[in-house]
Amino acid sequence: MMKNKHSSHLAVFNNQSRILLVKRRDVPIWVIPGGLGEKGETPLVTAIREFGEETGVSISHINISHVATYLPKKSGGRKKYLFCAKHVKLEGMRTTKEASEFGYFDIKNLPTPISLYETRKIIEAYQHASSEPLIRTDSVFYFSEALAQIKHPARFLKLVSLFTLAKMKRGLV
Secondary structure: OOEEEEEEEEEEEOOOOOEEEEEEOOOOOEEOOEEEEEOOOOHHHHHHHHHHHHHOOOOOOOOEEEEEEEEOOOOOOOEEEEEEEOOOOOOOOOOOOOEEEEEEEOOOOOOOOOOHHHHHHHHHHHHHOOOOOEEEEOOOOHHHHHHHHOOOHHHHHHHHHHHHHHHHHOOOO
16 A cells, blocks of 8 residues: 555553553554554545554544654655644554554653654653644664663664564665
């Protein structure tokens, strides 16, 4: 299926202000549910569909706010959108073909492994859910990411190899 030039993510917080994260199956890191848009989808529809695919739960458009638009650094890159829903009670979550685990986490005590990039999006979702959407250039600082993850060398090497294999499967390396 042809893809749009965007990806979207939906940060969901429960009544205790804890965020729902999923652990990816392809590269086992904790992330906000989300993914690539399909042809003709709006960013919000992408976020809702991807959330359902990764958690097994359908969520409606009600009380979802647009938190940020991340513009690509290079031409030809894709825009990324971050949406947020607060005070949500979900039932029936399950592991899926895309996510091996899920859980609610306090933003001051996030699970590992998680990237600094993902942590930044979590904080932005928490702080800016009820304000005007942020618009900024999307950037990942690979050196900072490596330094943050290298504290656990075995896990770091495993993540690098899994990430590289995932990219090779998708023809990106």
